[in-house]
Each structure stands twice: as structure tokens, then as C-alpha cells.
Amino acid sequence: MSNIKQNLFLALGYKTLGIPIAATGLLAPWVAGAAMALSLVSVVLNALRLRKLKCAKPSEHPKNDVFVERSMLMGETIKIAVTPVIQGGGSLFTPEQFATIGKVVGTDAKIEMTSFKQLYVEIPLERREEIVASLQQSGLEVYPAGFVTKSLIACNFCKGAEEAGLETARIVNKAIAGIETPTPIKVGYAGCALGTSEPLLKDIGIVKMRNTFDVYIGGEAKGLKAVPAKLLVSGVSEEELPQVITKIISFYKENAKGKEKFNRFVDRITLEKISANCL
Numbered sequence: 700m701s702n703i704k705q706n707l708f709l710a711l712g713y714k715t716l717g718i719p720i721a722a723t724g725l726l727a728p729w730v731a732g733a734a735m736a737l738s739l740v741s742v743v744l745n746a747l748r749l750r751k752l753k754c755a756k757p758s759e760h761p762k763n764d765v766f767v768e769r770s771m772l773m774g775e776t777i778k779i780a781v782t783p784v785i786q787g788g789g790s791l792f793t794p795e796q797f798a799t800i801g802k803v804v805g806t807d808a809k810i811e812m813t814s815f816k817q818l819y820v821e822i823p824l825e826r827r828e829e830i831v832a833s834l835q836q837s838g839l840e841v842y843p844a845g846f847v848t849k850s851l852i853a854c855n856f857c858k859g860a861e862e863a864g865l866e867t868a869r870i871v872n873k874a875i876a877g878i879e880t881p882t883p884i885k886v887g888y889a890g891c892a893l894g895t896s897e898p899l900l901k902d903i904g905i906v907k908m909r910n911t912f913d914v915y916i917g918g919e920a921k922g923l924k925a926v927p928a929k930l931l932v933s934g935v936s937e938e939e940l941p942q943v944i945t946k947i948i949s950f951y952k953e954n955a956k957g958k959e960k961f962n963r964f965v966d967r968i969t970l971e972k973i974s975a976n977c978l
């Protein structure tokens with residue numbers, strides 16, 4: 700700042716002196732020209748002194764904490780979604796897995812339990828690969844957060860792994876979790892018709908009916924007017940199920956208007972058209 704003030708003084712000083720003298724006719728033209736040139740040279744030489752100044756290192760910054768916090772806000776942290784594997788008994792973490800999460804993400808990390816059975820964990824971007832590898836080694840699954848298809852929100856498989864289709868649920872989860880979508884997509888899974896209320900409030904609901912599956916779409920849980928999903932198709936085989944669900948998601952991705960929510964998309968496009976394109 701002081702350098703700028705000095706330059707202002709140098710530029711104006713020559714003119715403040717020179718113009719009144721020139722007005723009296725006592726200043727030779729060559730002297731006026733030389734004074735003008737000298738004014739410019741002195742301003743440039745003074746400005747070049749700035750090159751010798753050093754910026755303070757972050758560690759020397761008087762408000763170091765603010766500096767770090769600001770750089771984090773500028774995108775140096777990232778959220779990841781962490782879940783246990785789909786298993787009988789619900790979303791079960793082991794004590795070791797919780798200990799690993801605490802150890803690798805550090806004491807300052809933000810950890811949020813979402814309504815769709817994922818832990819959102821905020822981590823430093825530059826440590827992402829190392830942290831994800833440690834979490835996966837402890838048996839946890841890691842997915843992107845944000846505008847993606849969430850990992851499958853499955854029931855507790857109380858009727859047994861085989862009868863409730865645990866392996867099928869895992870295969871569907873592998874096929875869909877993390878697919879980028881215009882808005883977040885939640886897919887619910889019930890291993891029998893007794894537990895249908897939860898999947899029917901999701902964007903896509905899968906219900907196991909004896910040896911086949913029913914697929915519902917367009918559920919909406921938010922607000923006072925919750926909307927149950929509508930039946931899209933019955934009798935889908937175990938082999939067909941992952942493909943049917945991924946086709947519905949792809950069709951939504953390709954045809955949604957901007958960030959159109961899935962249930963609004965279903966209302967606009969209609970069940971008939973979605974059925975004709977995805978089944």
C-alpha cells in the first residue's frame with residue numbers, strides 16, 4: 700500500500716511543480732519532456748521494488764486457523780458415504796469398524812447418520828484414497844455422496860437369507876449404488892410382502908414375492924402428503940431384477956428435465972412409457 704502512495708506522489712509531484720512553471724513560459728520544452736520521462740521512470744523503478752517482497756508462509760500467517768478453514772471451504776474436503784455390507788439383522792457395524800472410522804478420519808471429521816442408512820463422512824481430499832482403502836479393508840463399503848443412486852436400503856432379512864433374497868439384494872446393490880443421477884435416488888428392498896411400507900416410500904421399491912419380485916416406482920416420503928410408489932411390474936425373476944432396476948435408472952438419467960425429482964419424472968412420463976422402455 701505504501702508503494703502505491705509513493706508512486707502517486709512521484710507521478711503527481713512532477714506535474715504539480717511543472718505545470719505552473721510551464722504556464723509562466725519559463726520552462727523550456729525539452730526540460731518539460733525530460734521531467735515527464737523522469738516521472739514515468741521513477742514510478743516504474745519504485746514499483747519494481749515490490750518484487751523483492753516475500754509473501755508470508757501459511758505457518759507465518761497471523762490468522763493461521765482462518766486460513767486453513769477457508770482453504771477447506773474452497774473444496775479441499777470431500778464427503779464419502781460409508782455402510783456395512785448388506786446382511787441379515789440390519790445395518791450392523793462391528794466395534795472394529797467404528798474404531799477404524801474414528802482412527803482414519805481423525806478427531807475433527809464430521810460424521811453424519813443419514814436417513815438412508817449411510818454414514819456421511821467428511822474427509823480431506825488429499826487423503827481420500829488412503830482413507831477409502833483403510834475403510835474397505837475393515838469390511839466397510841464406500842460410495843460417493845450427493846447426486847447418485849444410494850446403496851440399497853434393505854430390510855433385516857428376518858425370514859432368513861435365502862427366503863428373503865439376501866444374495867439378490869447384494870447383486871442389485873452392486874449394480875446400482877453410486878450411479879450418477881440428476882437427483883439422489885433411493886431404492887428400498889423388502890424380503891417379503893410383510894415389510895412393504897418402507898420400500899413403497901422410496902423412488903424405487905423392490906418386494907420379494909415367493910420366487911419373483913415386484914417393482915414399484917415413484918414413492919415420496921417427504922412432507923405431510925407422502926406418496927406411495929406405484930406398481931410398475933410383477934413377476935420379475937432374480938436374474939432379470941438387476942437389469943430392470945438399472946434400466947429404470949438409466950431411463951431417468953436420459954430423460955429427466957434438469958434436476959427433476961424422480962417421482963415427478965414418473966408422473967410426467969407415465970408408468971406406461973417407463974414400462975415400454977425399461978421392461
Ligand code: SF4
Nearest residue numbers: 854855857890891894
Ligand atoms: S421385509 Fe419381510 S423378511 Fe424383511 S425384515 Fe421385514 S418381515 Fe423380515
